[in-house]
């Protein structure tokens with residue numbers, strides 16, 4: 001603290017007696033008791049102020065003097081001076097004036113200015129204050145400069161704008177004059193309004209009209225605005241916002257007052273113009289939109305290059321309520337396209353298709369004789385399957401007779417008189433549609449009629465189909481081994497249907513045979529060959545193949561599998577093909593015996609692997625040169641099919657609404673979701689079930705397809721309040737949840753008759769008891785053990801309900817029934833048990849089925865009698 005100033009030191013410094021200084025300090029309001037007390041700089045300043053005041057200066061001025069760079073103080077001191085000596089000795093009063101200049105110490109000193117007594121900190125503070133002041137001044141001038149730049153730019157922009165507006169106005173006037181419109185009246189009106197606002201026209205732009213003047217004014221920014229309420233407001237509003245460009249200000253100004261015009265102006269000018277800016281709209285872009293049978297709002301919006309919401313709005317204005325995902329029909333789409341100022345054209349989706357046709361037409365090669373394709377038709381139980389089986393087992397080289405199938409298969413046999421291909425159509429009424437389609441593929445129909453039964457309804461139907469398809473008929477009078485067989489009766493009965501046997505003078509070959517004993521079967525094959533010769537069946541042997549899908553399914557391991565009949569050319573492994581809405585490259589080909597083959601010629605059925613999806617039975621296939629064309633055609637077809645489906649769905653909805661409104665004349669609707677294991681069954685069920693519609697009830701199949709029942713199927717059923725029919729397929733877990741949540745009617749079938757019977761009874765209003773199957777438990781196969789004693793035993797976990805040994809079971813693979821039968825054994829830890837409950841492990845042996853695999857499900861069911869309801 002040696003650096004600090006005591007009163008004594010200060011007194012010595014200012015050359016004042018200590019007592020006086022103490023007095024002065026006391027007068028200045030600072031009491032000190034001892035001269036050795038420290039005087040702070042504040043106290044010094046206060047004392048200084050006091051002393052100055054006593055000299056007539058304000059304390060403030062003194063205090064202010066602290067911050068300036070230097071302070072000058074004048075002090076005077078009286079002294080007596082003795083001059084001369086002796087008698088001449090005189091005493092003279094002398095006033096010594098002393099000028100003291102206080103300068104803050106520069107650089108590092110000892111911390112105290114020896115003259116002023118100010119500390120170094122104080123000096124530094126003063127220096128900082130000075131620098132701050134300098135910087136403030138600099139900032140201020142920089143801001144002023146920027147503001148001036150801004151103002152200049154805004155002025156320039158406003159000037160440019162004014163010129164543009166004037167030009168636009170001039171053009172508009174010219175156009176208006178040319179069109180002899182009433183523009184002339186409008187200008188004075190605007191002028192009147194302008195004057196009414198108290199805004200004189202700017203003399204700076206005499207060439208422009210008042211409207212232009214008004215516009216320009218808005219663009220010039222606040223600094224250039226003349227008196228007026230709006231202008232004042234703007235000026236006030238943008239005070240202190242000098243950084244805003246004139247256009248920004250104008251935009252903001254309008255945003256407050258008139259949002260609508262601004263929006264339009266911005267739209268037409270891309271947001272760069274002012275609020276009053278108006279330009280003649282540039283020519284709108286008129287798009288040509290291809291619209292098919294139906295289109296979703298989203299797709300349409302995309303084609304129009306608009307937001308989905310804009311199209312929804314446009315539709316709404318037209319009175320059509322549609323969401324973005326909804327589909328609108330062709331007419332509505334055309335209307336909305338035109339409403340939005342574009343042009344609608346009908347979608348021509350046949351581009352790729354015509355390319356395909358041209359492509360196919362290229363390969364017209366040498367034709368050669370081809371084998372006949374035969375379809376066997378006939379009434380139930382007249383022996384179609386037996387006949388096919390007999391031919392297959394005896395005539396197919398590596399004959400491997402399978403069980404009776406319910407879908408169309410195909411195979412070819414080699415007889416001494418040549419190859420014959422058979423389409424395997426099961427004898428069931430439900431397959432009418434397949435038969436009809438089969439007949440189109442078919443060269444010859446073999447009509448099986450049981451000699452002990454006679455002509456039945458389906459016999460007649462088959463005759464009609466063959467006739468409609470202009471396919472010759474050969475009648476196989478079956479079961480002649482039976483004692484009750486009466487072939488002549490058959491021939492006579494057929495006469496009634498204009499089917500005249502050769503021995504009756506007609507043209508139809510009739511062969512008596514027994515599918516059981518094989519008697520007469522060769523005669524039938526001979527008859528077929530003869531008929532084929534008469535028909536002179538020919539086809540291109542080589543070149544790109546075309547043909548038709550007979551059957552299709554989805555195989556978990558192999559993917560989509562299609563059985564196709566080659567009709568022209570040769571289908572080879574590695575070929576690219578379009579198949580209905582699917583496409584792909586032939587990965588593998590298999591014949592009817594499951595043998596891999598390299599290719600198949602005309603009239604030969606073959607299984608194809610490698611397609612992108614499961615085609616429908618009846619779809620045609622065409623081999624093309626490259627994948628691109630295959631893909632294009634398939635996608636175009638898919639789009640077209642989707643459009644058609646959407647139209648149908650929209651139609652259904654309309655009808656449903658009508659029904660609700662009571663305009664459907666009390667006709668009830670039964671909606672069905674039909675899923676089956678193979679495409680043939682789907683087709684057959686669809687055909688048969690929809691045919692059951694009558695005056696009272698209309699049967700709609702809302703969803704149909706191959707494979708297990710999925711969540712989306714169940715959701716569709718829930719939406720349409722439909723009954724779900726699973727034919728040899730099951731619902732997966734998520735679908736079952738939807739079924740349970742919505743209380744849907746889910747029914748499983750394994751016999752087509754039962755489906756038709758149930759629906760028919762519902763349709764005809766017969767309400768009685770019905771036998772229904774109820775699944776009581778499901779066990780999942782975790783592992784399979786094989787033992788010589790028990791055969792294959794499935795190590796299972798019961799995942800639902802209870803599995804009972806006495807109840808029938810089905811084995812499911814990928815939700816599709818692969819076996820139906822009984823349990824051989826049901827065990828818990830080597831113990832035979834009657835039932836096993838949920839979450840319990842067990843060993844299951846299935847009677848007469850050794851092909852159980854891990855991952856399969858074994859469902860246990862019972863048949864119960866329930867009251868039928870509509």
Ligand SMILES: Nc1nc2c(ncn2[C@@H]2O[C@H](COP(=O)(O)OP(=O)(O)OP(=O)(O)O)[C@@H](O)[C@H]2O)c(=O)[nH]1
Nearest residue numbers: 380381382383384385386426427428479514515516
């Ligand atoms: N005695 C005798 N029985 C025959 C003959 N052909 C078929 N059957 C029997 O007639 C019954 C029906 O024969 P299927 O071959 O299943 O008849 P289907 O026309 O294929 O019948 P669906 O497939 O149900 O339409 C079977 O019990 C056969 O054993 C035959 O030539 N002689």
